[in-house]
Amino acid sequence: MKRITIGQFYPGDSVIHKLDARVKLLGTLLFITALFFVGNFSGYIAGAVFIVALVQMSRVPFKLLIKGLRSVIFILLFAAFLNIFLTPGEDVVFSFSFIRVTREGLSMAGRMATRLVLLITGSSVLTLTTSPIRLTDAIEYLLMPLKIFKVPAHEIAMMMTIAMSSIAMLMDETEKIMKAQAARGADFETGGLIKKAKSLIPVMVPLFYSAFRRADEMAAAMESRCYRGGENRTRLKPMKMTGNDYIAAVILAGSVILILMVGILI
Amino acid sequence: MIVSKNLCFTYTKPEETSESISFEKYSAALTDININIKQGEFIAILGRNGSGKSTLARQLNALLTPTEGTLWVKGLDTADSDNTWRVRQSLGMVFQNPDNQLIASIVEDDVAFGPENLGIPTEEIRRRVDDTLRTVGMREYALDAPQFLSGGQKQRIAIAGVLAMKPDCIVLDEPTAMLDPSGRREVLETVKALNRGSGITIILITHYMEEAATASRVLVMDGGKLVMDGTPKEIFRRADEMKALGLDVPPVTALANRLIEMGVPVSDSILTVEDFLNDGFIQTLMAGA
Numbered sequence A: 001m002k003r004i005t006i007g008q009f010y011p012g013d014s015v016i017h018k019l020d021a022r023v024k025l026l027g028t029l030l031f032i033t034a035l036f037f038v039g040n041f042s043g044y045i046a047g048a049v050f051i052v053a054l055v056q057m058s059r060v061p062f063k064l065l066i067k068g069l070r071s072v073i074f075i076l077l078f079a080a081f082l083n084i085f086l087t088p089g090e091d092v093v094f095s096f097s098f099i100r101v102t103r104e105g106l107s108m109a110g111r112m113a114t115r116l117v118l119l120i121t122g123s124s125v126l127t128l129t130t131s132p133i134r135l136t137d138a139i140e141y142l143l144m145p146l147k148i149f150k151v152p153a154h155e156i157a158m159m160m161t162i163a164m165s166s167i168a169m170l171m172d173e174t175e176k177i178m179k180a181q182a183a184r185g186a187d188f189e190t191g192g193l194i195k196k197a198k199s200l201i202p203v204m205v206p207l208f209y210s211a212f213r214r215a216d217e218m219a220a221a222m223e224s225r226c227y228r229g230g231e232n233r234t235r236l237k238p239m240k241m242t243g244n245d246y247i248a249a250v251i252l253a254g255s256v257i258l259i260l261m262v263g264i265l266i
Numbered sequence B: 001m002i003v004s005k006n007l008c009f010t011y012t013k014p015e016e017t018s019e020s021i022s023f024e025k026y027s028a029a030l031t032d033i034n035i036n037i038k039q040g041e042f043i044a045i046l047g048r049n050g051s052g053k054s055t056l057a058r059q060l061n062a063l064l065t066p067t068e069g070t071l072w073v074k075g076l077d078t079a080d081s082d083n084t085w086r087v088r089q090s091l092g093m094v095f096q097n098p099d100n101q102l103i104a105s106i107v108e109d110d111v112a113f114g115p116e117n118l119g120i121p122t123e124e125i126r127r128r129v130d131d132t133l134r135t136v137g138m139r140e141y142a143l144d145a146p147q148f149l150s151g152g153q154k155q156r157i158a159i160a161g162v163l164a165m166k167p168d169c170i171v172l173d174e175p176t177a178m179l180d181p182s183g184r185r186e187v188l189e190t191v192k193a194l195n196r197g198s199g200i201t202i203i204l205i206t207h208y209m210e211e212a213a214t215a216s217r218v219l220v221m222d223g224g225k226l227v228m229d230g231t232p233k234e235i236f237r238r239a240d241e242m243k244a245l246g247l248d249v250p251p252v253t254a255l256a257n258r259l260i261e262m263g264v265p266v267s268d269s270i271l272t273v274e275d276f277l278n279d280g281f282i283q284t285l286m287a288g289a
């Protein structure tokens, strides 16, 4: 079975899957915004509970979320380290020549890392439970007001969908090429940074080739199926807000406000 | 259904200088193609790599238009841009790489992509999606992600996606080239059933002679020209000419041709293993054994 990467759709028929994509998208944006105002750990715990509850309801295996996190672990660690060393503070916990680790730095790093984890898992819940086509529709809908400024809402949304579906395919392709080159004696493991970078050239060239070929073939396939932008398109599943969607929207908004209150007041 | 008159095509590359844009021409990809394909035919197109098969397929779908001559699909001139969408609706394309032609990440959304572009009402799209998925035997995979399906299944979904636009003709450009034998069989059987059951014209570009042997007519291309046009029997009898064009005949036909050379009185129109086993001489031979 193929590897699942972040942002990949996990089909299902849970309440979360069925929820209107616009509600989910707005809810996610709201949640992410709220995270930036939450400064204490009780707020983060509230946020984590919120995500765990959503994942439970969506019946998406938890390990998919964990796997998604694993692929961004470096960014997480990097952000945390920067915060540890660059945050000015008085309360020195540990120092070694010019390196000073302060209580403020540690707490800032902890908050930053938690925030990132919540941000990534929160948006993964959205992309795991929403098919890219639905997500496109939702993005297009939310960008609609910008159409008066001649922003090509449909085209932007379509590009995002295709980019997302291509990530998985390109990762598979990279793995295939690396294996093929390794079988020919390529060495990706040893040597300094420059040598390692050089050893990636035989991977990048075929990868670019296959990415461009994919773009070309996909464009032909879309055109041959009469794709001509967003105009006059109908939908197999038109977006329609049902009673449940309104209730869910209220519950989502309520939960985010609750998280904010916990995060700011307690 | 499809008629062309002296169809020629040359790829061009825009050459941009500071003052003007000129077009550098490559050598001709198609030269003086005259074809006449009727509704309900099952056509196989053969030819070595670079002989112009894909270029011709793209012409039929108005992805490319003739640089000289004319091509009519259902009486519509493909060079007229007012006709482009009607041509593409009535003549669908299935491409070689199953991964690069599925647009959506759920099977039924992908099948719906074409009808959605055509502006078909929602209930009708639903009906078409369900019907076509049943036709290709993929109904129970409607809610799956295509990336987890086999190559043969992906190609059947691509066929369903084209069928949902209710075309009169489907052009398949080497749809089985990246598949394993069982995937090839799945795709070929689906296509044959469509041709027989619904009278849909099939144009199958292939490298597999066994597939071409089951067509009602075979076109052979070489160097951008149409060099042979006839029934599989007529074409595969000319094994030497085929070899000169870099093509084989089906293995069992090659065997029969060798037997004839050696003086064994088998029929000269054997295309499949069944033909061979049903041959009068082979039958008597087996009865004697």
Ligand SMILES: Nc1ncnc2c1ncn2[C@@H]1O[C@H](COP(=O)(O)OP(=O)(O)O)[C@@H](O)[C@H]1O
Binding pocket: B011, B012, B026, B029, B047, B048, B049, B050, B051, B052, B053, B054, B055, B056
């Ligand atoms: N996009 C293109 N630009 C320039 N030349 C092309 C292009 N595509 C194909 N050709 C050339 O046109 C000829 C026919 O190619 P093609 O139709 O792909 O053949 P086939 O499908 O039979 O292998 C070849 O010589 C090929 O190099």
Ligand SMILES: [Mg+2]
Binding pocket: B053, B054, B055, B173
């Ligand atoms: Mg080709």
